[in-house]
Amino acid sequence: MTQDPLVIFTPSGKRGRFAVGTPVLTAARQLGVDLDSVCGGRGICSKCQVSPSYGSFSKHGVTVAEGALSDWNKVEQRYDDVRGLKPGRRLGCQATVQGDVVIDVPAESQVHRQVVRKAASARAVTMDPATRLAYVEVAEPDMHVPTGDFERLKTALAEQWDITDVTADLAILARIQPVLRKGAWKITVALNQPAEGAAHRIVDLWPGFFEGPLYGLAIDLGSTTVAAHLTNLVTGEVTASAGIMNPQIRFGEDLMSRVSYAMMNPGGDAEMTRTVREALDTLAREIAAEGAIDPAHIVETVFVCNPVMHHLLLGIDPVELGQAPFALAVSGALEMSAAELGLTALSPGARSYILPCIAGHVGADAAAVALSEEPEKSEDLVLIVDVGTNAEILLGNTSRVLACSSPTGPAFEGAQISSGQRAAPGAIERVEIDPDTKEPRFKVIGCDLWSTDPAFAEATAATGITGICGSGIIEAVAEMRMAGLLDPSGLIGGPDKTGTPRSEPQGRTFAYLLHNGTAEGGPRISVTQGDIRAIQLAKSALYAGARLLMDEMGVDTVDRVVLAGAFGAHISPKHAMVLGMIPDVEISRVSSAGNAAGTGARIALCSRAARARIEAQVRRITKVETAIEPRFQEHFVAANAIPHATAPYPNLRSLVPLPQVSFNAGSSGDDGGNRRRRRRPA
């Protein structure tokens, strides 16, 4: 008796012998080959496309002959006529094994396909979303075996998909009957399984075959801004991104103000919870509109946020986070219904996952940065700073990872700045000041030209020049320092000392005029002494946090720095170092990770394995509490100078000249910022 044909799948290399006539999909399933299917092998979904190696040749040690698979059939022909199949492709559920064959599973036919998420680092995420589609054909009701429609649907899932542990909420139970009848007992369900081995929950259902795709929302819920990425849960691609201001700002610009608001106002926490949930609901609708998808196709959300936002989102009074020992109500990862968080625009069965918090001041956003940047896999000692209203700081390598958070305040996001604004078209985002003439030039968001370009006025006529955003103010301050307009203590020089009329008196201090309005009467944009002080406070807090972790690690330098955060990508490393935001390091060793917290949220959205990974990793991270560490205050005060004065900065000195100037005449009414202290928790 001859042997059954040998089937080899690439790229997995899995192989086995199957009887003549076995469908390729069946063979793949039996071997555990990652071959997608939504319709369960009925020739409807075309997700199981494969590329067999035809012809008589030897490959992988097997001689493949013509006719190794069954002939092209009617179902494939119909699919090709209607939707088109790429040359050489077969439907795995239609083509059957006839002889020895090598079958390639292209990336788009793999459920657990790898998605390269960043060209630079070539890091990849393997798709493993918690929610996926399954098409089933359900038995019609039978009066003599009077089971419920839900029970027959479960039987179908068990028989056709081998999925046995299935639950559904009331809202889904109420929809099963009409959907089954509309689809003539054919139905596609979205099944959510939050972790391997957990029960499957039906989160949505459609009559007949529903192709998808399903979407998820990765949401970085910051104190000042909220950023969301609408993500395709099959490909991992971002379909649309959107951001809004956090409307809780009216209760307090920084986190501690909001905690105070909750303490001082009965019901204040519930008011803030309602406010942010409403904003998230609006954001979800807007992003779906921007992505031109039905918001009901969004079945998952992942949240990353700092601990105060975490508690306010969940409806937990954050009062304990405002005082030592800064106890979190709950620190572990949470999985729940999105509707419980007030997200009404999504699929009614949509789920929410919230990453674990690391400590009372180090939240799920820091965990997301850790998930994205993986300091625990770095051989180099890497410092990761996620810049926002609160800075999340990680320092570590393969042997140990430390984390802390530092209350920088919203200055880096353009708040508390006289002409500040969030990053939006019309905002100044790049600044250069000529050290000789002291004349500035700048770029605004939405225009690639410098302001000195003759075509600039026309190019920016539509947006105007509306203000200065976070990266713009950082560059402006650093450039002022390099141009000798600002001394190391942070004082702006008057026109008599700087020699430029752009140094304008403003009360007892001076301001540097960046932009004198437009012909159409746009705003005058200056950098004031107050702006400098706000930036100094913010950058000192950031640096002090990093320095505290370095102390804890027992080092004076780091091997590399990663700038993350919503505008981390826009900060020039040189300017950040001139400002003294980060420790001195070779400039080529400073990189940007973009919105690492948002990336971490997207990774958790696409991969249950990643969720499990970060849940385990946060327990291994050593937490450092800046609020109770006396050295934090010392580092903070010492870091006030521009650049900071707490350590030598050989790399910076070799990079740019820093004029030795001093504008302190003892009469400026400004003591260099030392009188002002950021509010700290009691």
Next chain:
Amino acid sequence: MTQDPLVIFTPSGKRGRFAVGTPVLTAARQLGVDLDSVCGGRGICSKCQVSPSYGSFSKHGVTVAEGALSDWNKVEQRYDDVRGLKPGRRLGCQATVQGDVVIDVPAESQVHRQVVRKAASARAVTMDPATRLAYVEVAEPDMHVPTGDFERLKTALAEQWDITDVTADLAILARIQPVLRKGAWKITVALNQPAEGAAHRIVDLWPGFFEGPLYGLAIDLGSTTVAAHLTNLVTGEVTASAGIMNPQIRFGEDLMSRVSYAMMNPGGDAEMTRTVREALDTLAREIAAEGAIDPAHIVETVFVCNPVMHHLLLGIDPVELGQAPFALAVSGALEMSAAELGLTALSPGARSYILPCIAGHVGADAAAVALSEEPEKSEDLVLIVDVGTNAEILLGNTSRVLACSSPTGPAFEGAQISSGQRAAPGAIERVEIDPDTKEPRFKVIGCDLWSTDPAFAEATAATGITGICGSGIIEAVAEMRMAGLLDPSGLIGGPDKTGTPRSEPQGRTFAYLLHNGTAEGGPRISVTQGDIRAIQLAKSALYAGARLLMDEMGVDTVDRVVLAGAFGAHISPKHAMVLGMIPDVEISRVSSAGNAAGTGARIALCSRAARARIEAQVRRITKVETAIEPRFQEHFVAANAIPHATAPYPNLRSLVPLPQVSFNAGSSGDDGGNRRRRRRPA
């Protein structure tokens, strides 16, 4: 080396050797002895009381000496001073083993104590509620190990109670921090574990030690009436009972009218769902007030109901239940948050359990009757009829159980009867008619005297005589038949034929005057020809259902009959048999089970094992669908006579004489009810 002391626990007989100094509670736990404790052995709760056998004597083959347990300690003394301990009792967590000893665990110290639930049958339920209390002492937060309060609470439950799989909803997470601080890190939690091996969910929490008890609500949600029993989840005792009319009556008196309402009115199902949920919420508040308990101490509800009420309670459109094949949306048991069902008065974490439905017309109420009456354990062939607006009928024995439901309409509950009312003070509930004088006497609810008693008028002055309830109308009709006032076809004789002026003309038919009002002008109460027809329709449906099951079982007689239902206890077996509600059977073999559905609900409330038992049992019950069975119509028509004429009734004939009368003169305008048909689903 001498052996460790031997400890024997009674009544379990479990025994083992333990080191001197081992607390009795610890020994009990290690042996798996069922000894209660809420405080975890801290001498607070006193739930672990035991009765050691002191003195030098031989018991169970062991010689017990004085000093076999440690001396009475301060904790026990304080407890005795404050709360009092019964003589001979010790606290199991305080007394330690010092020598060989026999220790009795009294019933009230057992978690899984047996509760005799019915004196007559001596059947017992072993307490095994899904929710119980656990007191724990939680570690205070530590900035250096910054876990959440919830995580530390979970650690305490794992360490102090060996409970490892713990979840909590958002509402509970939001309360953990204030409760822990109020209780100085001591807390009592109510833990719900719906089934052995399932995760534990924290459903409520209290600062410090909370003694309980916790309560549950067993709710029998009928088409016409809703009955609830407030049940102590430790002792199984009923603390209070309350009933209300189902306010959905305004959408239709019987189930099919309500299904029609849902079909005809967009949003009609949601309207009915809202209506019944609001009524349940009110009922919960009222029953808590009646039981003088805090409604927030109610942590569980169990519902039993027919399929239409089941769907309307859950918010599922019942339209499919109105037409063949009568498909249920969901048939299995359900477990969910009580808040999802609109029960806002209870503990915010309260859970609801709904028994499984048997078939499209045979609901969770029938399952509850099966749980209560256990036909599958009967050696005799038992017919169980649960009489309500829909009758649930079970027939079976150890070899097989059949079930069906029959749409009797609300006549048995006093609706559709000219002077009908629900069972309440003032309602006529017992009737006797003298066969010679044709004069009636009756009793009303709330008074033990017959109406012929001279003191009756005064005794009923407060309530008045307001109408006739279900059991009253059944007795009245049967008595009229026995007195020769009614012929077998159901026609009321005129005064010329009956010889009594109480036979009064009413249009083209006659009515029998039961009560001519009171001196104070209360209502005249008659039994009209329409009333007779309504009762005939109801009883024919009931009998036809029973008969159909007997056909299916292949029998012509049954061994015994159990009358169940809210007013099952009040139906006289003799009258039921005269009426032809039930098959002919020896009168001593007819018993009443009271509200068996309600009892089944209470059993499911007290015992998770019972839930598992009925979930398995419903799958073994053979369902018979009356609506599509042609023989049901045949039996229904044949059962119209009083008594029914479909089978001989030797037992009945030997019991009472039934006059051979006929009042059909061909001109009564009434054809004996054959022209009228109960509405059946299309």
